[in-house]
Structure formats: C-alpha cells, structure tokens
Amino acid sequence: MKQICSKKVKVTAKYTVNKALEIMHSAKSINSQLFLSKNGHTVHASGLSQLVSFFLTLKEGDSFLYIVEGADAESALNVITKDTAF
Numbered sequence: 001m002k003q004i005c006s007k008k009v010k011v012t013a014k015y016t017v018n019k020a021l022e023i024m025h026s027a028k029s030i031n032s033q034l035f036l037s038k039n040g041h042t043v044h045a046s047g048l049s050q051l052v053s054f055f056l057t058l059k060e061g062d063s064f065l066y067i068v069e070g071a072d073a074e075s076a077l078n079v080i081t082k083d084t085a086f
Contacts, residue, residue, distance in 0.1 A: 003073035007081055011062045015055035017048075024048055026080050032070025034080060038062065 027034040027045035034045040036054055043050040058064065068077045 002069060002071060004067065004069045005073040005077045006065045006067045007077055008063050008065055009081075011058050011060055011064070013060065015058060017052060020048060020051040020055055023080075024051060030068070030070070030072070030076040030079060032068045032073050032076040034076070035067040035069070036064055037067055038064040042067070 023034075023036075023045055024047070035042050036045055036051070037043075038054070038057065041054070041057070043054045045051060054064075066077060066080055068074075068080065070076060
C-alpha cells in the first residue's frame with residue numbers, strides 16, 4: 001500500500017551543488033519517490049538539473065516540502081531528512 005508523507009523544511013543557508021548531490025543520492029537510495037515542492041512548483045529529486053534549478057529559487061528564510069511517495073514513505077522521509085539535514 002502506497003503512502004504519502006511530507007515534511008516542511010526551512011532554508012537556513014544557501015544551497016550548493018554538493019547539497020543537491022546529497023539529496024539526489026539519498027533519493028536514489030530509498031524505495032520511494034522523493035519530490036521537493038515550493039509554491040506549487042514541484043520537482044523530482046532524481047535529476048540534478050531539476051534540483052539545482054529548484055534551489056536557485058530558494059533564499060534564506062524560505063520553506064519547502066519534502067514529499068515522499070511509496071510503500072515505505074514514512075521511514076524513507078526519516079532517512080532523507082536525517083541524511084540531508086541543513
């Protein structure tokens with residue numbers, strides 16, 4: 001049975017390409033799909049170019065959502081937020 005879980009994240013520092021790579025690798029290590037969303041703009045976390053473009057729209061103090069969809073969504077979200085803490 002699929003689940004969908006989300007967690008709001010507040011931007012406390014400028015995102016870098018290295019951070020995008022961390023998120024992309026974490027997304028590929030789980031058995032669920034990871035998305036990032038802000039103001040109706042949602043990207044799949046498996047593509048580096050999409051992540052970098054998404055991060056260019058963020059500034060300090062903004063918030064966005066991690067959205068995880070899959071059978072293990074809740075545990076995958078815990079892994080993602082732990083692995084990619086800001």
